[in-house]
Amino acid sequence: MSLTVQQHRGNVGLRNGSLLVDGEWRQARSGETWTHLHPATQEEVGEFPVAGAEDVDEAVRAARRAFDEGEWPTMPAGRRAKLLHRYAESLREHADELRGLQALDNGVPLSFGTVYAGSVDVAADAFDHHAGWIDKAGGETLPPYQGGDHLAMTLREPIGVVAAILPWNAPFLLFAQKLGPALAAGCTVVLKPSEYATFAVLRMVELLADAGIPDGVVNVVTGTGEPTGEALITHRMVDKVSFTGSREVGRRIVEASAPTMKRVSLELGGKSPALVFPDSDAGLAGMTAMGMVTLGLSGQACVAHTRALVHRDVYDEFIGAAEMIAASVTYGDPFDPGVLASPLINERQLKRVLDLVERGKQEGARLVTGGERADGDLSAGNFVTPAIFADVDNSMNIAQQEVFGPVLSVVPFTDEDEAIRLANDTEYGLGAGVFTADAQRAFRVSRKLRAGTVGINGFQVEPHLPFGGYKQSGLGREGGRSAYEAYTELKTVLMPLTEEMM
Template sequence: MESIVQTLEFPLFINGERTPSISGETFTVINPATGEVAAKVAKAGKEDVEAAVLSARQAFDSGVWSKKSPQERAHLLVQFGNKIIEHADELGYLESISSGATVRRISNLDILSIVDLLQQTAKFTVEYPYVESLPNLPFPGPSNNQVWREPLGVVAAVTAWNFPMILAMWKIAPALAMGNSIVVKPASNTPLSTLKLAELAAEAGIPAGVFNVVSGPGASIGEALVTHPSVDKVAFTGSTEVGSRIMEQASKTVKRVTLELGGKSPAIVLPDADMSITIPGILFGFLTHSGQVCESGTRVLVHDSIYDQVIEQLAELASTIKIGNPLDIATGMGPMVSQQQLDTVLSYIESGIQEGARLVCGGKRAIVKGFENGYYIEPTIFADVHNDMKIAREEIFGPVLSVIRYSTVEEAIEIANDTIYGLAGGIWTKDVNKGMKIASELKAGTIWINDWHMLRSDAPFGGYKQSGFGRELGRYALDEYSQLKHVHCSLVPEVSQKHWYQILLG
């Protein structure tokens, strides 16, 4: 895929327009495949946040979007999806040069995923029960009662760097569907595609001020958004540590919060597993996007009877994965997102070695011809890992797998649940009924049987425990972006019949 961008300079997007930062400052986005500057982006300050929130608030209060009918909003969501299809190559290029994602994945997953999400959300928008009538009850007296769903107001979305378009759209689609306005703060490493999405939304007919993007450092403008008194809800994807801080900051103005945080997802391989799908499935589970996925299957629990066989086959197949230029359609695995992430992952690998885990393959920085300065790491598999080791307990966010031995299903379930996280989990087995039973015992928000990473636009996604709360995707996400109101209309016309008034008046 060749560059089709005329200039790699990106302003903010506020009130329907490309807008330079008030300070005029910019920051650079680095291409992780080359280590070179890929783009210059406007660096927002608190004044820019103020302008974006004001734009979102005015747009919401005006009713230009919030008062549109569900059918009108649904139509424009579909139009937005059509614009994304038209600009798929450009979006894919921007995503790849900033996040290191392979164009093979972006074209076969990311673009299709966000367009499908917009189409499905449009469908849910029309079908959604905005008004629910409650039954008549003898107590306290005759009345008509309804429960209404209304938009919240202004939503602040703070997204992570690993899947910039997908994570942004998981918040944008339901927020807009319910009539809210939104201000998105993308990760500083990867703001390019989100800024382009805002432009496409405006082209699709979504009114000015409804969808704004401010780029810059999370410590300053992220906090400014989270604590802003005119922001009604915060939706965050990122680390558990930062999520906890956002929750604390949002509490000062009692904002609604949804958090999609870290994971250390276990995959249990039963003795009867079909190795022809299990081995590639495990690799897909922990090597997709070089392991930089919150719900990666990074702990694989293998039964004694097949332990050596599984490790041998995993290492053999991992050696065939093509590491290289993410813009090359033949590339299966790209780089880490940054030098910092590269160093972090290498330090975890060293920790695994020091704690006594057996390094089966990988473990080093990968040198790619022509991309020697890229942030690449070899697929890395550790065997003989114990669940109390650092590499088994902490989220590495890299292409590193911990293989843990177990003897009984009960032991495997206990190990799988022995974590602060609860984002996802999985089972590999030919016995689907047994898989379902184990799934009921795993403490996680998504469970896969004989697969991994398979998320649907109509199924909820979110975590247990310190992996967060609230749900994204599906009709369930619309609940997260709406407010409940109970409206009671008395059907008692005479004050003498309102006997409950006598509690006060006698």
């Protein structure tokens, strides 16, 4: 019997989406809509408006009014913090509903929705964390440098109207990592969710109003990159753009920011290496790397360790452990608790992954297992069996391009210097892993890696730590104090304290 997800629509309360402009939910002026197809079955799940330039303009102007004339930017710190903490609790209360909506959005199984990095809990914790900065992150009072009786100080003020553009693969976390610090700082927001993960995000926005966030502070425009995203990133009243997604779109955002000097935060993907040394538990390393590449998001995670750089002495042990994980991955109905991994998000990405697998074989890498489209009851969906490539040269396409699928490339190395050179030989610099029993080596190697986040003998997500990348993996950081400050402007104030100084 063919797989279907239609029976779950009513159970999670899914309904067609709308735009949110100044507290009003409505349709696009053009009447144009997007019909969402479920990636596991190609069934129609629901539809939502495609916002055009006029809709985006109205949303941005609503955010502008809320910032320039509304109470949010100047609301007392204690009150704004209480509202965001209240919202975090609301997210936790609606966790099951939101996980179900996400499963109908992007096919991420409920089993992964309980893992911290993919859960509603991580989003709630991020809001709690950023709310905690509201009454703590401020400016400084500095002594006069040249002498005299005057006051020198700095102030942190909200940056203004923020365009927050979300990807489809981690809507809970990235909703919180963008809106959490923006709202905590006193900014107003126009949010664009991915067209492949809209329904859960719309419900999260509804809960903001229930928590007491004033109308106009958060507005939502749904739709595609063109026309919706393009109209948003080029709007002259937007002060900052925060985006997570592809390098191509990131470059367009940098270009579009130039005329008005918009502030920009970008997270643009990675080709993260796991460096596995001969003194490590190579079996654990193999299971960890292959788990990141296959379980949950099926490798559709920017920080997944998709390149394994493995010492020749433990090479076979590593591959054997990775094969074991590959064999344990299960696909199917995302509401089935026994399903452990997602389909690829759309047919375009399915074709791209299969093409890169073929290219890897043509370039001479050894395909150990997988790399085929699933058949049988799964044939209508975008499922690819977990693939392991061995004997990969670091110059091959599968070692350099972000596949964004369940494909692990295993590259052998001989010594520490070679491992570091191979790890840094990429245009990306988002994450990395170091597997070793030698603490000195762990820190020594971590300091030499050109990556924004390095995990030692494991990897996890923490909402209070900065996350972002070196090189072409992006600009800026999300999470922690640095994220809060990225949504502020720093103002210097000088005041003479005697008439002689005037």
